[in-house]
Amino acid sequence: MNNVNSVAPDDMPHDIAPIENVPLRVQVADRLRTAILSGRLKPGTSLVETALADQMNVSRAPIREAIQILENDGLVETIAYKGKRVKPLTAREVGETYSLREVFEVMAVRRILDNGAPLDQLRKHCDTMTAAARADDFEALIAADEAFHHTLITLADHDLLRASWKNLYLRIHQIMALRNRDESNLTEIASNHPPIVDALEAGDTERAIALISEHTRTLATFDPVTIAQSL
Amino acid sequence: MNNVNSVAPDDMPHDIAPIENVPLRVQVADRLRTAILSGRLKPGTSLVETALADQMNVSRAPIREAIQILENDGLVETIAYKGKRVKPLTAREVGETYSLREVFEVMAVRRILDNGAPLDQLRKHCDTMTAAARADDFEALIAADEAFHHTLITLADHDLLRASWKNLYLRIHQIMALRNRDESNLTEIASNHPPIVDALEAGDTERAIALISEHTRTLATFDPVTIAQSL
DNA sequence: CACTTATGGATTGTCGACATTCCACAGAAC
DNA sequence: GTTCTGTGGAATGTCGACAATCCATAAGTG
Numbered sequence: 350m351n352n353v354n355s356v357a358p359d360d361m362p363h364d365i366a367p368i369e370n371v372p373l374r375v376q377v378a379d380r381l382r383t384a385i386l387s388g389r390l391k392p393g394t395s396l397v398e399t400a401l402a403d404q405m406n407v408s409r410a411p412i413r414e415a416i417q418i419l420e421n422d423g424l425v426e427t428i429a430y431k432g433k434r435v436k437p438l439t440a441r442e443v444g445e446t447y448s449l450r451e452v453f454e455v456m457a458v459r460r461i462l463d464n465g466a467p468l469d470q471l472r473k474h475c476d477t478m479t480a481a482a483r484a485d486d487f488e489a490l491i492a493a494d495e496a497f498h499h500t501l502i503t504l505a506d507h508d509l510l511r512a513s514w515k516n517l518y519l520r521i522h523q524i525m526a527l528r529n530r531d532e533s534n535l536t537e538i539a540s541n542h543p544p545i546v547d548a549l550e551a552g553d554t555e556r557a558i559a560l561i562s563e564h565t566r567t568l569a570t571f572d573p574v575t576i577a578q579s580l
Numbered sequence: 581m582n583n584v585n586s587v588a589p590d591d592m593p594h595d596i597a598p599i600e601n602v603p604l605r606v607q608v609a610d611r612l613r614t615a616i617l618s619g620r621l622k623p624g625t626s627l628v629e630t631a632l633a634d635q636m637n638v639s640r641a642p643i644r645e646a647i648q649i650l651e652n653d654g655l656v657e658t659i660a661y662k663g664k665r666v667k668p669l670t671a672r673e674v675g676e677t678y679s680l681r682e683v684f685e686v687m688a689v690r691r692i693l694d695n696g697a698p699l700d701q702l703r704k705h706c707d708t709m710t711a712a713a714r715a716d717d718f719e720a721l722i723a724a725d726e727a728f729h730h731t732l733i734t735l736a737d738h739d740l741l742r743a744s745w746k747n748l749y750l751r752i753h754q755i756m757a758l759r760n761r762d763e764s765n766l767t768e769i770a771s772n773h774p775p776i777v778d779a780l781e782a783g784d785t786e787r788a789i790a791l792i793s794e795h796t797r798t799l800a801t802f803d804p805v806t807i808a809q810s811l
Numbered sequence: 812c813a814c815t816t817a818t819g820g821a822t823t824g825t826c827g828a829c830a831t832t833c834c835a836c837a838g839a840a841c
Numbered sequence: 842g843t844t845c846t847g848t849g850g851a852a853t854g855t856c857g858a859c860a861a862t863c864c865a866t867a868a869g870t871g
Contacts, residue, residue, distance in 0.1 A: 370832090372660065372853090372854065372855095373854080373855070374854085374855095397821090397822070397823095398822075398823070399821090399822075399823090407855080407856090408855060408856045408857070409823090409856085409857090410641070410854080410855055410856065410857095411854080411855070411856095413645070413823090413824095414644070414645070414648060414854095417645060417648050417649070417652075418648070420652075421648075421651075421652035427823090429603065429823075429824090429862085429863090430822070430823055430824080430861080430862045430863050430864095431822075431823080431862090431863065431864080432821095432822065432823080433823090441739075442739070442740070445738055445739060445740040445741070446740060448738070449687075449738075449740050449741060449744070452683060452684075452687045453683075456680075456683045507676055507679070507680075508672075508673070508676060509673070509676040509677060509680050509748075510676070510680060513680070513744060517740075601862090603823090603824065603825095604824080604825070605824085605825095628851090628852070628853095629852075629853070630851090630852075630853090638825080638826090639825060639826045639827070640826085640827090640853090641824080641825055641826065641827095642824080642825070642826095644853090644854095645824095658853090660832085660833090660853075660854090661831080661832045661833050661834095661852070661853055661854080662832090662833065662834080662852075662853080663851095663852065663853080664853090
């Protein structure tokens with residue numbers, strides 16, 4: 350617990366709000382997940398059960414189960430009898446995350462074209478993004494972007510795909526939180542989406558796939574140094 | 581515990597062997613997983629913590645954690661304050677499992693063609709399958725088939741893909757265990773694989789993808805009634 | 812000085828007991 | 842007969858304590 354890399358009390362609120370009917374493990378998991386995805390808990394940070402239990406005023410049992418939930422999410426790893434820590438992010442893993450995401454979204458596009466899902470929601474998210482880009486509102490743009498892709502996946506009407514994508518997107522959240530945001534060109538990101546919807550509307554399979562593919566790959570461009578530093 | 585659908589003592593060995601250095605939760609999880617994947621624990625069976633703890637002579641804590649591991653594997657679902665049960669298998673879920681697997685394997689084929697991985701292991705597994713088909717040895721054929729696909733995924737050199745595929749394959753194990761095996765044509769399954777390796781060797785992307793795609797889809801043919809009965 | 816061997820502290824692993832919640836069933840009221 | 846209410850049992854949820862394990866550090870030995 351004297352480790353510099355251990356949980357910093359200031360970054361972690363000290364009490365669990367008395368919400369009813371929600372298991373403590375879920376509340377703890379949600380809080381820890383938020384901390385990890387926001388970048389407050391950096392990769393490599395060790396999660397000590399007793400320390401977390403003291404901080405949050407709960408016993409170790411819910412803490413253990415919460416950490417296990419995060420392990421399932423792929424955000425935490427356990428080393429037996431040694432400790433649990435926020436999973437380090439390697440450049441390779443970042444690349445793999447985005448390439449898998451690309452495959453997922455291409456699959457979604459294929460299915461949407463097959464089952465003729467309505468596209469108006471996607472259009473709406475495009476408009477929101479454009480507006481956010483014009484207002485230079487990074488947070489709003491990111492939110493709209495996620496809404497767009499979430500809708501895309503949902504329209505594919507494939508529960509397993511959606512679950513897998515959601516899990517993958519957790520890591521993307523984390524990566525984005527650790528990235529340097531200054532390099533992002535808001536207008537460019539926003540302008541990437543409408544053509545995708547256009548291609549979907551036109552039923553142009555090849556073009557839709559090529560566009561979503563390229564878009565995902567563009568997002569994957571990252572600064573490995575940034576990631577490495579976050580260890 | 582008077583439920584007809586609860587854990588049957590005869591199907592579940594009563595004691596955990598005293599293996600050293602392996603956490604009880606892992607041993608319990610492995611045993612339960614095996615039971616589920618083999619079909620001994622059928623979908624819908626409720627998993628009562630206290631009953632399992634008594635049967636295996638351990639406390640409830642490792643049982644809870646083991647069940648949570650299986651939940652992460654997607655084999656078990658929890659209903660708060662009500663119980664945990666082996667996740668029911670719907671026809672839709674079976675279909676989704678195979679369609680996602682198809683996407684994974686296509687991705688693997690693409691990557692193998694890109695990075696020029698050696699194909700001799702795949703050839704070897706093909707030979708094993710052919711031999712098994714000739715000997716009418718179902719178990720050996722299934723094992724070789726899994727080895728083939730596992731190798732295919734591993735050659736793609738993508739950790740996240742392999743992890744996702746492995747998780748998905750758990751469900752395929754379960755499905756196969758619940759299926760009626762008589763309908764399978766051993767020779768046909770075995771003969772499907774060599775052409776895939778041929779296409780890979782020839783560097784024919786389109787043909788390789790088409791073949792692996794069709795192969796996966798063939799495997800997806802199942803009898804919904806069989807699945808439904810298993811509830 | 813190099814190398815092995817204890818030993819103590821920190822952390823996870825496991826346990827049994829108690830608290831909380833839900834569900835099914837019985838009984839009362841209409 | 843139907844509906845509401847409450848009560849008991851069964852299951853999960855949470856807790857605090859103890860056991861097992863590992864690692865770092867220090868003591869001992871050649």
